Amino acid sequence: MADNTKKRVAVQGLWSLITNANFKGFFEGRIYSGPVKQICVPGLNCYSCPGAVGACPIGSLQTFLSKMTFKFPYYVLGLLIFFGAILGRVVCGFLCPFGLLQELLALIPFPIKKNRFKADRPMRRIKYIILLLCVVILPASIKLTPVFCKYICPSGTVSGILLAISNSVLAGKLGRLFTWKLIILLAIVIGSLIIFRPFCKYLCPLGAFYAIFNRFALVRLTCDTSKCISCGKCSSVCKMCVDPTLTPDSGECIRCGDCVKACPEGALHCGISVKDRTAPENSSRDTFAS
Amino acid sequence: MKAPDKKRIILMITLTAAIILIFAGLVEGQASAVFEKAAKICMECIGIG
Numbered sequence: 001m002a003d004n005t006k007k008r009v010a011v012q013g014l015w016s017l018i019t020n021a022n023f024k025g026f027f028e029g030r031i032y033s034g035p036v037k038q039i040c041v042p043g044l045n046c047y048s049c050p051g052a053v054g055a056c057p058i059g060s061l062q063t064f065l066s067k068m069t070f071k072f073p074y075y076v077l078g079l080l081i082f083f084g085a086i087l088g089r090v091v092c093g094f095l096c097p098f099g100l101l102q103e104l105l106a107l108i109p110f111p112i113k114k115n116r117f118k119a120d121r122p123m124r125r126i127k128y129i130i131l132l133l134c135v136v137i138l139p140a141s142i143k144l145t146p147v148f149c150k151y152i153c154p155s156g157t158v159s160g161i162l163l164a165i166s167n168s169v170l171a172g173k174l175g176r177l178f179t180w181k182l183i184i185l186l187a188i189v190i191g192s193l194i195i196f197r198p199f200c201k202y203l204c205p206l207g208a209f210y211a212i213f214n215r216f217a218l219v220r221l222t223c224d225t226s227k228c229i230s231c232g233k234c235s236s237v238c239k240m241c242v243d244p245t246l247t248p249d250s251g252e253c254i255r256c257g258d259c260v261k262a263c264p265e266g267a268l269h270c271g272i273s274v275k276d277r278t279a280p281e282n283s284s285r286d287t288f289a290s
Numbered sequence: 291m292k293a294p295d296k297k298r299i300i301l302m303i304t305l306t307a308a309i310i311l312i313f314a315g316l317v318e319g320q321a322s323a324v325f326e327k328a329a330k331i332c333m334e335c336i337g338i339g
Binding site for chain 2: 031032033035037038039040046047048052054055056059060063064071073074075076077078079081082084085086145146149150153156157159160163164170173174175177178180181182213215216217218273
């Protein structure tokens with residue numbers, strides 16, 4: 001594991017521990033219900049995880065949208081926009097426990113490791129469809145049903161497994177819906193052994209939301225075109241398949257910093273952006289539009 | 291107006307809007323609504339329905 005990845009995994013692990021600090025919940029099969037639970041965490045972290053001390057922003061958003069009497073979700077949306085405007089997809093790279101899980105799975109040796117393939121690019125759009133359809137439109141239409149949480153969210157499935165281990169009453173209630181969610185989780189687990197962060201790339205509505213902010217968030221990636229020699233090292237190390245010299249503001253960039261480390265000229269910078277620099281005009285490498 | 295200024299202005303407007311939304315939500319008591327949902331086991335989320 002590269003030094004940069006080690007540091008990031010350490011931050012991810014520490015953050016996951018902090019936001020899942022209700023350790024006794026794992027043994028008692030119960031969830032935390034203290035006052036901190038009214039604050040949404042920035043990453044995908046199911047509030048029904050026995051360790052969770054905060055609320056899941058995507059679950060909370062659907063709760064408001066699926067209420068019988070519609071209430072505009074000022075609080076949750078405000079928090080999401082705040083996290084997005086400050087950090088953009090830094091949240092995905094550093095503050096998401098489910099992202100950490102996928103990264104750890106990616107470290108396991110597997111016969112097939114394929115990160116770049118033809119369908120990759122069109123498949124990235126699925127997450128925006130999920131955000132619009134399963135998080136906004138369907139919960140607002142089919143009242144009392146958080147569609148994304150109920151039928152897709154793998155973080156909830158992990159929470160279900162963790163609760164069922166120590167809570168026999170809940171374990172006895174698991175049925176067809178759980179089986180369906182387990183199939184999705186298994187597909188993501190197997191996918192993570194082959195592709196880097198498949199859930200983040202293709203399915204995560206939270207990643208889709210934060211992607212909107214990557215263009216102008218406070219923490220950004222910038223490329224100094226006067227230093228760039230177009231060697232392509234940055235795009236070749238990017239596991240999210242972004243070319244940072246062409247689209248440093250790409251919505252697909254999770255700000256992992258691998259490209260910054262790989263750049264031999266020090267042309268890339270990731271941090272609080274004070275200066276904007278344009279991309280080289282003669283570059284023709286394929287990349288994601290931001 | 292140069293591009294970096296535009297981005298900074300968009301960021302400032304977005305952050306201001308976010309803070310206003312958070313306060314509006316707090317005034318409306320939406321933090322308690324989040325708590326009500328988050329403090330109980332979400333049956334849909336864990337796959338019971």
